[in-house]
Amino acid sequence: MDWRSARMILCGDIGGTTIRLAEALSPRDIMLRQHVPTPTQDFEAFVAVLRTAVVQAKTPPRALALSLAGVIDPDTGLATVANIPCLSGRPLLADLTAALGLPVILANDADCFALAEAQIGAGRGHAVVFGLILGTGVGGGVVVHGELIAETGFAGEIGHGPVAQRILDDPAVTLPAFACGCGLTGCLDAVCSARGMERLHRHLHGQDSDSRAIVGGWQDGDIAAAQTIAVWLAVLSGPLAMVQNVLGAGIIVVGGGLSTAPALVAALDVAVRARILRRTDRPLVVPAQCDVEPGLIGAAILGLALADKIPRPV
Missing domain, CATH: 3.30.420.40 (ATPase, nucleotide binding domain)
Known part of the structure; x- marks a missing residue:
């Protein structure tokens, strides 16, 4: 052998x-x-x-x-x-x-997603990588110098905690404290996951629509979908910018179902870079690269x- x-x-x-x-x-x-x-x-x-x-x-x-x-x-x-x-x-x-x-x-x-992208994906060459999952739920992981900062699953969990902004100025919208499956209210998981985006669209417009259809409508110029995505970006980009200020990540790699829409990830990148302390002209929030x-x-x-x-x- x-x-x-x-x-x-x-x-x-x-x-x-x-x-x-x-x-x-x-x-x-x-x-x-x-x-x-x-x-x-x-x-x-x-x-x-x-x-x-x-x-x-x-x-x-x-x-x-x-x-x-x-x-x-x-x-x-x-x-x-x-x-x-x-x-x-x-x-x-x-x-x-x-x-x-x-x-x-x-x-x-x-x-595991963050580790994979840090070592052989979009995070290669960066000392600090934040892996962000935007799919059925919202999750995250942190890799520093090629290693997870913890292997318990708690570190990097941006999806849970009452941080989702409810009163927005741009666009001017007031949101309810959506309940999350973790038992808290106001979690990003409840608003910014694929199911959260659908929940947001239903609240804003009284319409039941699949997250893929909402993203597609936004790209096609649909007014209702555009408002939903604008609110989604506003709610998510602030907490994500704060995470970036804390970590100083070289790259934020996005995976999950919503990451398959490059225009959505690019819009999130612009929104986050407008809110961080250390401004940069290069892309910070990027789609995952691992094929497997x-x-x-x-x-x-x-x-x-x-x-x-x-x-x-x-």
């Missing part, structure tokens, strides 16, 4: 609907092996999916690294994974390590680093 094969790890992107599992020899050498529905209510069924991937791997994996939309409490070790109830409230790292007989590392999906699912890449980076600490087989 050569060393490259001996270094192989399994990495996974764990979503509320689908589990993607891959074998990784390096962050650029990732082979997708399984794409299966997520058992959200049955922990034993969840473990069985991972166990099958371990057994079916071409080479016995050295470790398992998982990206998931959740956090691990650093004091108790208990997981909170809202979209996969069977994982919440468990000492997940310990449970999976015992069940699979492999070293396991768990990381938040936004952290960044959750898998970020998990692979963490898993390979873990595998390198394990004595190699003779």
